[in-house]
Amino acid sequence: MYSFLSLQDTLGDELLAAVGRIGPIIVPEATAPEDFPSTSYYILAETPPKIDAVISWLNNGADRVILPLRSIKECIELIPKEKLILLLDSVTLSAITETIRSGVSGIMLQTTRANSEFLSPLKKFFSGLDIFVHSSAAEPPAPAAVRELCKNSATIVIPTSQLTLSASTETALSVGDAFLAPMDSDRPDGLFPTIVSSYNQGGKSLGLVYSSAESVRETIITGRGVYQSRGRGLWRKGETSGATQTVVSIRADCDQDALEISVIQHGSGFCHLGTASCFGELRGLAALEATLLSRKETAVPGSYTRRLFKEPELLAAKIREEAEELIEAKSREEVKFEAADLLYFALTYCIARDVGLADIERVLDEKAKKVTRRPGNAKSQFLTPLTSRIVSASKPSSGESPSSTRPSVDPSVPISMRSFVLNQLDSNQRIQLLRRPVLKSDEMIAKVKPIVDDVRHRGDAALIELTNKFDKAQLSSTIVRPPYAPDSMALPLDVKDAIDLAYRNIRLFHDAQATKVPMVVETMPGVVCSRFSRPIARVGLYVPGGTAILPSTALMLGIPAQVAGCKEIVLATPPRPDGSISPEVMYVAHLVGASAILTAGGAQAVAALAYGTETVPKVDKIFGPGNQWVTAAKMMVQNDTDALVSIDMPAGPSEVLVITDSTGNPRFIAADLLSQAEHGVDSQVVLIAVNITDEHLSAIKHEIDVQARALPRVDIIRESIAKSIIVSTNSLEQAIEFSNDYAPEHLILHLENAPDVVNKIDNAGSVFVGGFTPESCGDYASGTNHTLPTNGYARQFSGVNTQSFQKHITSQEISQAGLTALGPAVITLAECEGLSAHANAVRVRLEG
CATH class of the missing domain: 3.10.20.810 (Phosphoribosyl-AMP cyclohydrolase)
Structure with a gap:
């Protein structure tokens, strides 16, 4: 029951917010918004609008429209009656027919005075309809008038210019007084x-x-x-x-x-006991939402809910599974059970993406307001019978390898690697073990090309549209510049301390790599050659995001750029659904002195960095890992001479190769193998066993199976481990030769004399020496860089380092005496090549 409605005729955010809390706001047609800052609003059209405009207002969120008689006649039967209010005055009152009366849900009468004298006959004729009274008087109604109309089942409409948040005066009525006017307490204390x-x-x-x-x-x-x-x-x-x-x-x-x-x-809850409600704990969907929100922050390692939050592939598969089981359910009990399961997984998916029940209900309410509806047809792929879809889903499509599908797995089958004995393999079999999965780079480049071209030609507009499409974030700008807001970097103290420790170690190691003084060599008397470094001026650092939080990658890329002295450091990372960046990454951006943060991911972010947009600075070199879309886009732009941009290195799936002898601890070895296997189903995991017993090898295999089953990403590990290999060798020399041919991203040495072996390693991204040097430390905080060459590129490429962010310039200075000694040889070589002008440039100096 409303005591009054306010008619917006003046702007004032605080006033509109206040009246929006106690009832709908009537908005004149001239200022009809697409997104009004109120929980409920009506639109008033005093002149007849077109029917399309009325439909548009309702579809955009208006609860009801107030229309003159002529428009009402056009809208009846086209628009639901509960959406229509008839605008009346004393002239049009006599023209109302039964058809019109039954086609609207209310009337708004415009009068010169707001009183109840005329209400009796009006209420009788418009029985069952809402009645609103709008007075054209210059002064606001008195609280008594508001009360009188309300007691007579009518609602008064008061212009916002006649309302105030302060105490009532002769020219303005307090919003609180207007709301309270019709209220009566039956309590002695008046509460x-x-x-x-x-x-x-x-x-x-x-x-x-x-x-x-x-x-x-x-x-x-x-x-x-x-x-x-x-x-x-x-x-x-x-x-x-x-x-x-x-x-x-x-x-x-x-x-x-x-x-x-x-x-x-907000806070601990409503009740003084710290619970959400004074009437006991939450139940149903509200309780489930509260539990999931809590689990998202503090889920126990190894718990099922933690797995769902950490493994989006598993969660998506469960939603599909439960949806089909609900469709197949027959009895009432089966339907209830399967519907509950589907709601659980669906809500988990929403909570993982910062969408709550209130957000969903708000969208449902908005959809309910719309007066136009979609046809409601199902997409073609869902029109086939369910059993047919299940059968077809179990078969690989044309051109698809059987390994790309995910058949159901018997959980009782051990999680194990394939085993080979190196001496029993011929040369072709050995080559096959060294191969990585074929990367179809041409196909991926063809897929990313439209995205890259769109950003290149349309700039920010394309970037914002693609961020909305792929990252589900609606942004008005994709660039954030310092100083960064303190609340955007707010972190738990233990996380901040861990990042600070990692920053110090990585900074110390990379600072030592910088070329700080020129190299100067006098190659012969009077001929001095030098080499000096300069930072790459503008660099782009890609930090993968989405459901993962990767401050470590931001550290590994940002610190060497900072040490090298790059003038412009643009950090690109996908935004969360609300458009924000994780505070961990924001804090690292602050530490490394990032000059801008690009809140975009994927190929569109790479394109923005390569070509620049109206707001995104163009960079000279792009660094950072990413999925196959990011990798393909990096490869594409580095080959475009118009982009004039280079990249750090080619990228592929994560890799680890472990060499162990009889001194290797099976638990440590298994843990190291699994730390890379959890990255993805295409992770590359290799164990080279040097002359160890069958019992020792069995112990390692047993630890792999036991530890894998206790990890949240066990489904991913099961697939990647099944493709991984154990290679048994008779000697350390054979193991090192195989490793150098493989050129792994990460090489771990579980060997008795591990430090002595390092000088024999020719090809590896990074080496981890000894049983107490897990690869995880290099990933996060020991000091070395974790952005490393994969896919065998460790034969040609180094991992990211400080010099990756520097270029080197040479110079020479020759005295007259030096040219006298050097010049004749230059003239001879130039004339030998037929370049007489080169020879002449020396000769004219020697001739004086």
Whole structure:
């Protein structure tokens, strides 16, 4: 029940927010918004609009439209009656037919005075309809007039210019006074019983409190939960506990003697006992949402829910599985059971992407407001019978290798690697063991080319559209520049300390790599040659994002760029659905002095860095790992002479090769192999066993199976380990030869005299020496860089280092005496090549 509606005729954000909490706002057609900052609004059209405009207003979120008689006649039967209000005056009142009366849900009468004298005949003719009264008087109505109309089942419409957040005056009526005017308390203390409900938990009741006129006024004005304690006076919820409330709406009940206040509860909960509600724990979907939110932050390692949050492939597969099981369910009990499972996995998917029940309900409410509907046809791939889809899904499509599908796996089968004995292999079999999966780079480049071209030609507009499409984030700008807001970098102390420790170690190691003084060599008397370094001026650092948080990659790329002295460091990373960047990455960007953060990922981010846009600086070199889309885009732009950009190195799936002898600890070896196997189903994992017993090898295999089953990403590991290999050799020399031919990204030496073996390693991205040097330390904090060549490119490429961000320039200075000694040889060589002008440049100097 509304005591009044406000007609927006002046702008004022605080006033509009206040009146929006207590009822719909009427917005004139001239200022009809697409996204009005109110929970509910009507649109008033005093002149007849086109029917398409009316439909557009409703589709864009208006609850109802108020139309003149001529427009109402056109809209009846085309637009639901509950969306239509008839605009009336004394002239048009006599022209109302039964068809019109039955085709609308309410009327708004425009009069010169707001009183109830005319309501009796009006209520009789428009029985069952909402009645709104809009007075054209220059002064606001008195609270008594508001009360009188409300008691007669009518709602008064007051222009916002006649409303105030302050005390009522002759020229302005307090919003609080207008809301309270029709209310009556039946309590001796004059307080109103108030139900506080949770807006973001499906309207769940949080508690029963009391409100006074004073607390209601403050609640309306501030948007914070304020109540009346019967013992302590005004009670501003959360003032001492921190469990504050954001008020969404305030409503009176049908008798105007009680209130419901809908809030978003912050902090520990509503109840003083620390629970969400005074009526006990949450139940149903609200309880599930609260549990999932908690598990997202503090899930126990190895728990099923943690696996779902950490493994998007598994979660997606479970949603598909449960959806099909629901479709196949026959009995009522089966339907309930399968629907519950589907809701659980679907809500987990939403929570993982920062979408809650309130967001979903808000979208449902918005969809309900629309008056036009989609046809509702299913996509063609879902029109085939369910059994046919299941059969076809089990078969590889044309041109697809059987290994690309994921058949069901018997969990009782051990998680094990394939074993080979090197001496028993011929040369072709040995070559096959050294091969990596074929990367179809041409196909991927063809897929990313439209994306790269779109960003290249349309700049920011394309970048924003693609970020919305692929990252589901709606942004007005994709660039963030320093100084970065402190709240965007807020971290738990232990995380901050860990990043700071990693930063110090990585900085120390990379600072030692920098070329700081020129190299100067006098090649002969009077001839001095030198070589000096300069930083690459503008670099782009790609940090993968999405569901993962990778501050380590930001450190590994940002620190050497900072040490090298790059003038412009642009860090690119995909945004979260709300458009923000993880605080861990934001903090690292601050530490390394990033000059800009590009909130975009994928091929579109690579294109923006390579070509530049209206806001994104063009860079000279792009660094960083990424998926196959990122890799293909990097390869494409480095071959485009218009881009004038280079890249760090080719990239492929993560790799580890472990060499062990009889001294290797099976638990340590298994853990190292699994640390790379969990990256993805295409991870490359190799174990070279040097003259070890069958019992020792069995112990390693047993540890792989046991440890893998305890890890959250076991489904991924099961696939990658099944493709991985154990190669048994008779000697350390054979093992090192195989490793150098393989050229792994990570090489771990579980050997008795591991330090002595390092000088025999020719090809590897990074070497981890001894049983207490896990690859994980190099990934995060020991100091070396984890951006390394994969796919065998360790034969030709180094990992990222400080000199990757520098270029080297040579110079020479020759004295007259030096040219006299050197010149004749230069003239001879130039004339030998037929380049007489070269020879002449020396000769004219020697001739004086």
